[in-house]
Amino acid sequence: MTPDKNDVLYGTLGLIVIKTLEAMGPLHGYRIARRIEQISGNQLALNQGTLYPALIKLEQMGWISSKWGTSESGRRVKIYALTRAGRKELQKAEAQWQRATSIVERFLKISENVS
Amino acid sequence: MTRLRTFVSRLWALLRARQMDRDVDDEIASHLAEAKDEYIRQGLSPENAHQAALRSFGGVTQARQIHRQVRSFAWLDDFRQDLRFTIRAVRRSPGFAAVAILTLALGIGMTTAVFSVFNAVVLRPVAYPNPERLVWLATVGSDAEPGFVSAPDFVDWREQAESFDGMAAYGSGDGTLSSVEGATRVRYDTVTEDFWRLTGAQPSFGRLPRPGERGVALLSDGFARQWFSSGQEVVGRSVTIDGRPVTIIGVLPRDFRFHFPRPAFTGFRPDVDVYRPLFASSARSGPVQLLDVVARLRPGVTLERARAEMETVRARIAQAHPSPFNNRRRLRLVPLQEQLMGGARLALVVMLVAVVFVLLIACGNAANLLLARASVRHREIAIRVAIGAGRGRVLKQLFVETLALATSGTAAGLVIARLGIEMILRINPQAAPRLAETNIDIRVLGVVLSVSVLSALIFGLAPALALWSVDPNHALKDRARNVSAGVGHVRVRRLLVGAELALALVLLIGAGLMLKSVWHMSAYPPGFEPGQVLSMELELSGQEYSQTQRRIAFVDALLTAVRAEAGVEAASISTHGSFRTRTQFLMTDGERPPSPEEFVARSPITINVTSEALPRVMGLQIVRGRWMNDDERAVVINESLARRDFNGSDPLGRRIRLIGPQMPVLTIVGIVADLRYSKLDALPEAEVYVPYRTGDPFGVFGFFALIRTTGEPLAVAPRIRKLVSEIDQTQVPDTVMTLEQALAESIAPRRLNLFLLGAFAIAALVLAVIGTYGVMAYSVTQRVHEIGIRIALGARRAEVIRMIVNQGISVTLAAVIVGLLGALALSSLMEGLLYGVQPRDPLTFAIAAVALAATAVVACWAPALKAAQADPTSALRYE
Numbered sequence: 006m007t008p009d010k011n012d013v014l015y016g017t018l019g020l021i022v023i024k025t026l027e028a029m030g031p032l033h034g035y036r037i038a039r040r041i042e043q044i045s046g047n048q049l050a051l052n053q054g055t056l057y058p059a060l061i062k063l064e065q066m067g068w069i070s071s072k073w074g075t076s077e078s079g080r081r082v083k084i085y086a087l088t089r090a091g092r093k094e095l096q097k098a099e100a101q102w103q104r105a106t107s108i109v110e111r112f113l114k115i116s117e118n119v120s
Numbered sequence: 121m122t123r124l125r126t127f128v129s130r131l132w133a134l135l136r137a138r139q140m141d142r143d144v145d146d147e148i149a150s151h152l153a154e155a156k157d158e159y160i161r162q163g164l165s166p167e168n169a170h171q172a173a174l175r176s177f178g179g180v181t182q183a184r185q186i187h188r189q190v191r192s193f194a195w196l197d198d199f200r201q202d203l204r205f206t207i208r209a210v211r212r213s214p215g216f217a218a219v220a221i222l223t224l225a226l227g228i229g230m231t232t233a234v235f236s237v238f239n240a241v242v243l244r245p246v247a248y249p250n251p252e253r254l255v256w257l258a259t260v261g262s263d264a265e266p267g268f269v270s271a272p273d274f275v276d277w278r279e280q281a282e283s284f285d286g287m288a289a290y291g292s293g294d295g296t297l298s299s300v301e302g303a304t305r306v307r308y309d310t311v312t313e314d315f316w317r318l319t320g321a322q323p324s325f326g327r328l329p330r331p332g333e334r335g336v337a338l339l340s341d342g343f344a345r346q347w348f349s350s351g352q353e354v355v356g357r358s359v360t361i362d363g364r365p366v367t368i369i370g371v372l373p374r375d376f377r378f379h380f381p382r383p384a385f386t387g388f389r390p391d392v393d394v395y396r397p398l399f400a401s402s403a404r405s406g407p408v409q410l411l412d413v414v415a416r417l418r419p420g421v422t423l424e425r426a427r428a429e430m431e432t433v434r435a436r437i438a439q440a441h442p443s444p445f446n447n448r449r450r451l452r453l454v455p456l457q458e459q460l461m462g463g464a465r466l467a468l469v470v471m472l473v474a475v476v477f478v479l480l481i482a483c484g485n486a487a488n489l490l491l492a493r494a495s496v497r498h499r500e501i502a503i504r505v506a507i508g509a510g511r512g513r514v515l516k517q518l519f520v521e522t523l524a525l526a527t528s529g530t531a532a533g534l535v536i537a538r539l540g541i542e543m544i545l546r547i548n549p550q551a552a553p554r555l556a557e558t559n560i561d562i563r564v565l566g567v568v569l570s571v572s573v574l575s576a577l578i579f580g581l582a583p584a585l586a587l588w589s590v591d592p593n594h595a596l597k598d599r600a601r602n603v604s605a606g607v608g609h610v611r612v613r614r615l616l617v618g619a620e621l622a623l624a625l626v627l628l629i630g631a632g633l634m635l636k637s638v639w640h641m642s643a644y645p646p647g648f649e650p651g652q653v654l655s656m657e658l659e660l661s662g663q664e665y666s667q668t669q670r671r672i673a674f675v676d677a678l679l680t681a682v683r684a685e686a687g688v689e690a691a692s693i694s695t696h697g698s699f700r701t702r703t704q705f706l707m708t709d710g711e712r713p714p715s716p717e718e719f720v721a722r723s724p725i726t727i728n729v730t731s732e733a734l735p736r737v738m739g740l741q742i743v744r745g746r747w748m749n750d751d752e753r754a755v756v757i758n759e760s761l762a763r764r765d766f767n768g769s770d771p772l773g774r775r776i777r778l779i780g781p782q783m784p785v786l787t788i789v790g791i792v793a794d795l796r797y798s799k800l801d802a803l804p805e806a807e808v809y810v811p812y813r814t815g816d817p818f819g820v821f822g823f824f825a826l827i828r829t830t831g832e833p834l835a836v837a838p839r840i841r842k843l844v845s846e847i848d849q850t851q852v853p854d855t856v857m858t859l860e861q862a863l864a865e866s867i868a869p870r871r872l873n874l875f876l877l878g879a880f881a882i883a884a885l886v887l888a889v890i891g892t893y894g895v896m897a898y899s900v901t902q903r904v905h906e907i908g909i910r911i912a913l914g915a916r917r918a919e920v921i922r923m924i925v926n927q928g929i930s931v932t933l934a935a936v937i938v939g940l941l942g943a944l945a946l947s948s949l950m951e952g953l954l955y956g957v958q959p960r961d962p963l964t965f966a967i968a969a970v971a972l973a974a975t976a977v978v979a980c981w982a983p984a985l986k987a988a989q990a991d992p993t994s995a996l997r998y999e
Binding site: 081083 | 148158
């Protein structure tokens, strides 16, 4: 498995993770995973394990930061937070995503009209 | 920016991989615990909650694996794993690794040493500014001769030629330098002004000579330290060189070396001690100086253009000053580097080829070892492939293993190279120009590294190919020792060993040819015992010796005193090999003088100004007539000259003149056998012996005193030195050694070649024999089972031995045939290095082939004996 092939996946997942962190503030891994599942109405059957490679990648990009802390139940967990660079990246990515989906949407509408 | 950041953090992750692994494990553990808590809150039993948490997490191992790949460089991580695996494997079988590494170290070390020499002598430009534009200029009568430029030609060239931005002439000599410290022999070079510009030399103390300044000298750093034990204070001091007062005006930097081609006559001192200004005279009548010339091309001027221009200049000179002598000579204008290397290049190319052979053999052995291990690891790899390792991944692992071996081999090889270089330099730093500057520099290191990677590819290839086709299904079904799988391996291994033996044979033949050459050179005729002769070079220096009478008196006194010494059997002088006087013609009385054209066409005759005792000292064989007395107006000629100039007619009793009509008439009284006693690898020259009391008109300033002793010659050397200083304390003998040593030195480059090629051949033979032994021993252990059955069924031990040895012999025979063919194809490359031996000398070929075959058979014999001693019961039980 080469990392490149998964870039899209990580890209989408990464976007979701950043957006989650923006909305909820700093979270630890399990909370992020649960939050994503809840938001998607349990539609996104996330293999929670895949979250961690995505997190390390985002951290290496400098978009999120992490530090050790404690969870609500008192466990030692790594807590992730959005960085300023991450926030900027998120704005860019959101805009891009919007544009991309709107184009696709337009196409879908056209094909509806034609049929 | 993001990219750089990612790269850095990946690197960081790589460095603290262990810490990160632990962090991820902790994180995952917390994650699972949190999930489990939640499931329990939802009402699941702790057991089920744990299962559910794992399920929703997905594969823990996979997550960890992907994490590792994502956060760092995947290939590097693989590499680290492979390396760790390799180290484990090496620990398990250290013997294997040691043999492989040593073999490679030997191959790589030898290659490095030879390449370092090649680099210093052939590749590295001289350490002067714009070395690529420096050219050597000379006129030559034939390609073999080194050539020279006459002083008036040089003056005209320097004035007229436009292609150069500097042209320097130089000459060289040995002289006696006297100061308050005493008298010592020095080598001095005389150089024209441009020399300093071309070499870019700046003295570390003092200054350079001013234009036209005479009576000054610069010292080399080494000489200043050694003789005056100081640098700075020596500047401004007055000394005498050969009796002429000279002021020292400067000392050159320590790293300054004289890199221009050496004049044909240099004496023995390797380094230039003193530099003095040279003034070339433009006079074309009277005695003419012969100079060596180096020039620097103007930027952008090609060799062709410079040659063309020089031809025009020469034509102009020829018109203004017609000279048959100059007309006969051709211009030679070549890059300085090319002229410097001279014959050394051919020798070094041959050595490089030879050492690459050794390296290939070493690679063959390493490949063999890996193959032997590969067949053991057949199953292990089959299992790895079966549980999902890609073939690429398996190959990568193999490659890391070979690379690790190659790297260790290279490290050890560098040590061997260092020792090898030291050994070469100790044998003779003068064997090739600039040999003494050999070291392992950046270029050498680069080549070594590529060589080691390349060799890893070569010797890693065979096992990789052998394992490529591993079919897990098949391999796992087999029992441990599978005959059919082994056969393919054994075939590859035999092929490798055959190739090794063939390469070794080529080297053996090469070394044999060199050995025979050196042997030919040092095959002395009966009576000639150079080991019993002390040879001492003397050059009379000082004003007073410009008188013939004084020189004769000195030689008289010397010979009388030496003869009276205890332990001296006979003593003579000889100018052969020292101060060379030559003539083109023996003019028989009454004959008309030769025309200038005839004169130029003849190869010269050596005039040896010598004395009565020479035949006793040297064991000269008198063929006809008799030897001459010191006072006699007579000469003796050698057979070569008799053949050349008197075809058929009897030379005895003929009256001749040497050199010119102004010389005395001398009678030929005897003919002696040819003897090579100054340069062993030169062809016998036409030579005429003249008694010194008669012959001194040629100006015997330099000569060898040859002293035959009853005991060890060097033991009398100090007493002889003392005798010389008693006769005249300003005279210092130059070199004092036995004639045997002097002769050995005359073929130093050839001896170095012999040493190197011999060392390579021996290394090749040893490696090839190890390889043969390894393969035979391996094939025997593979066939233990089969041999056990044979013996149990009644095969006799002798038959078993024959069976195994025959197997080896077929490989050896094939190797001998290939090796002989290879040697036939390659040995002509060596032609220039040989003396008195044809490159395809059948005897050498035969002896080398027999020697190789015999050694190989012995290498097969040991495993065969072991096989024959196999105990059938244990062999059959052995699984």
